[in-house]
Amino acid sequence: MVHQSAQAPLPKDYAFTFFDPNDPACLEILMDPRTSIPELFAIVRQWVPQVQHKIDIIGNEIMKRGCHVNDRDGLTDMTLLHYSCKAGAHGVGDPAAALRLTSQLISLGADVSLRSRWTNMNALHYAAYFDVPELIRVLLKAAKPRVLNSTCSDFHYGTALHIAASNLCLGAVKCLLEHGANPTVRNDKGQVPAEVVPDPMDMSLDKAEAAMVAKELKQLLLDAVPLTCNLPRATLPNYDNIPGNLMLSSLGLKLGDRVVLDDLKSGTLRFCGTTEFASGQWVGVELDEPEGKNDGSVGGVRYFICPPKLGIFAPVSKISKAVDQTPSSVTSTPRTPRMDLASRLSGKTKKEKEKKEKERERAQKKKASVPPQDPDGMNVEVGDQVLVAGQKNGIVRFYGKTDFAPGYWFGIELDKPTGKHDGSVFGVRYFSCLPKYGVFAPPSRVQRIGGPKDGSQTDGCMVKKVHQVTMSQPKRNFNTMRSPKDLTSENSISRLLFCCWFPWMLRAEMQS
Incomplete structure (x- = not known):
């Protein structure tokens, strides 16, 4: 039922223009059975602390007069549950009072999925917009799984995660991610939640605190993306979708680690997250031997890249970390010794080092007589041609640590303007290219497909390589290593x- 709109009742000769339940005259009107439901809805609409802090008392008075939990206010088309989630806003509202009313409404059968026809927002959207994680937990416990990733047309068809991210609601974002909100869903502008976070560089000095929240929020959302080489544009909205990085962290694992599957098959961890072929959390492993079932793709959706018959998927519970792990961040195939780093760490003698160096030189000369093949992106150097996320071709222009995210990143100049920048992020330049041709990617999403193009190893590229090497990164297994x-x-x-x-x-x- 939709109740017609009305004006908020006020006492005669009242000094204020808003209703104050703490005033004896106003309280008398509130408790008067003759005060109608539309008049009480008009009181709830007043966005002042005096009203919003008493949302549970006013809500109870509305229901005492025969209002159903899913009835709507004729002016805003909002239900009591919508108003309750709005009243949880810190400062103007009171989360504790809102939580009391919300719990009561849900116990009486309030529908969490109902939307206001004016804003197209449901109760979860309101709780995310006003940053009330206490209410989000209660709502998701009572809601159907599809509500978690439901979209709203007023926010470019973004989810509750988009809404919270765009308003810098850190508490709401953390709560939504904990309950499995999908950080890869895109709005009608093609943006994932991490991309709608306001840019800290656009904020003035007096908003330094908000800039810090924005930076933390963006990193949180980027880290929550399921760990995969080639993300589908939107994975299935499963209620049990815990972000892949949190799952792996709890097991002491990360992408590129050596793992054992069912205590029998060994390989390298390539993927963790939700899939389209089954619900729940799955890991993708590139096996050492061709005992698998695929090449990293299932049902036409690619999750990682590996040779045929080397890829296999399994539930997270089926894997364990290999005891004797070979260091690997990109591939599981045998590799050239890593500049005798291990011998230096173990304190081996100078003769042993020289012997290893000679063996390495002989191996390199032997390799030089064979055309280089690197299907898995093993020896990726600045200037190499690569495939990014299994889709975009480009040339590596940078490798090293960055200011915008932890870990090591490749900076790639794409062949087409499908990137995000010109080689600089947040005012820090890492390499130079035309606008929209630059993109950054972690090593797990970069595959080497060829050596440098003719003329691509210019002085400019070499200068960029010097820039990235000076960032105190560990030496990678390049064909030639120079300080x-x-x-x-x-x-x-x-x-x-x-x-x-x-x-x-x-x-x-x-x-x-």
Whole structure:
């Protein structure tokens, strides 16, 4: 039922323009059985602390007069549950009073999925908008699973996670993620929740605290994305969808770790998250031997990349961390010794180091006679051609740590303008390219498909490589390993020779 709109009743000769239940005259009107339901709805609409802090008392008075829990206010088309979630806003409202009324309404059969026809928001959307995690927990416990990722047209068809992220509601975002909200759902602008967080760089100095919240919120949402090489645009909205990174962290695992499946098959962990072929949390493993069932894709949806018959999916409970783990961040195949780092750490003698160095040189000479093949993106260098997330082609321009996220990242110049920037993020430049051609990706989402293009290893690229190597990162297994000092000196000498040689050459040409 929709109740017609009315004006809020006020005492005669009342000094204020709003209703105050703490005033004896107002309280008398509130408790008077002759005060109608539309008049009480008009009181609830007043956005002042005096009213919102008494939402549970006013709500009870409305129901005493015969109002059904799912009846609507004729002016706003909101139900009592909508008003209760709105009244949980910190400051103007009182979360404790709102929680009391919300619990009572749900116990009486209030429908969590009902929407206001004016705003298209349901109760969960209101609780997310006003940052009330206490109410979100109660609502999700009573709601059907589909409500969790339901969208709202007033927010570009974004979910409650989009709504909370756009309003910097950190508590609501954490609560929604804990209950399995999908961080990969896109709104009608193609944005995931992490992309609707306001940019801290656009905020003035007096909003420094909000800028810090925005930075933390964006990182939280990025970390919550299911760990996969090639994300589907939207995974199935499962109620038990705990973000993949939280699941792996609780098991002491991360992508690239060596794992054992059913205590029999060993391989490298490539994926963790929800899938479209079954509900619940699944892991994707690239096996060492061709004993698997796929190449990382199931039913036309790719979750990671590996050779045929090496990929397999299993429930999270079926894997365990391998005891003797080979260090790996990109591949599980055998690899060249890593610049005898292990021997230096274990304190081996100088002769042993020299012997290992000679063996490595012989192995490199042997490899030089065979065309390089690297289907799994093993030896990715600056300048190499790569495939990003199994979809986009580009050239690596940067590898190292960044200011915008923890860990190590590849900076890639794409072949087409389908990226997000020009090589700079939050005012920090990592490499240079045309706008919309730049993108960053973790090593797990980058696959090497070829060596450098002709002319791609220019001085500019080498300077970028020096920039990223100086970020105190661990040495990667590149074909040739040189120290930052060597690279810097080579570039300095090259520029010096060019500056001296070019004027002399030009003068000689003019004289001839």
